[in-house]
Amino acid sequence: MNPEQLVQEMIQDSYPGLRDKKVHVYKGGFGTLRGMAVRIFNWYFILIHPEELRSPKENLIGFFAHELCHLEMNLKIPWSKKFFYTIRYWTNMKVFAKGEKATDRCAIEKGYGKALYAQALTRPERIGKNAKYYLTAAEVKAYAKRIKKWN
Ligand SMILES: [Zn+2]
DSSP states (O other): OOHHHHHHHHHHHHOGGGTTSOEEEEEOOBTTBOEEEEEETTEEEEEEOHHHHTSOHHHHHHHHHHHHHHHHHHTTSOHHHHHHHHHHHHHOHHHHHHHHHHHHHHHIIIIIHHHHHHHHHTHHHHHGGGGGGSOOHHHHHHHHHHTTOOO
16 A cells, blocks of 8 residues: 555544645664654655554554654744754653643644554554653544544
8 A cells, every 4th residue: 555645645644734744654764763754845755664654554644644654744834943843742741741732632633543442552662752742542542432433
């Protein structure tokens, strides 16, 4: 399966803010950096660790649901604030954790709760102690049920 095609389908289904954007998918990452969403002016891309690309489709959907939420949420940050926002995001782990958990909730709100759950179940083995910056599988399930998106 072509990951760029999967991403385009997900954008059409669930990410109205990204419908007029072309989001590229590139293989990249190392160690526990498994994925990243980047926007440089009109160049949008998602980096995915090659090992992630080999995971089941459900997990891949969970992965991209989270990364696409980053891209769509970042559209709301004004350019004037982007530089300091980005620095703070990557240097203040409290801010990072808050942002990553909000991004997980965004993916659940868009209906990808079960896919994110599959992804969250394997996070500890994939990214070790960094999993603490994200929702646990149990938290994903609980939030999805609470907002009636667990179907
Ligand atoms: Zn993230």
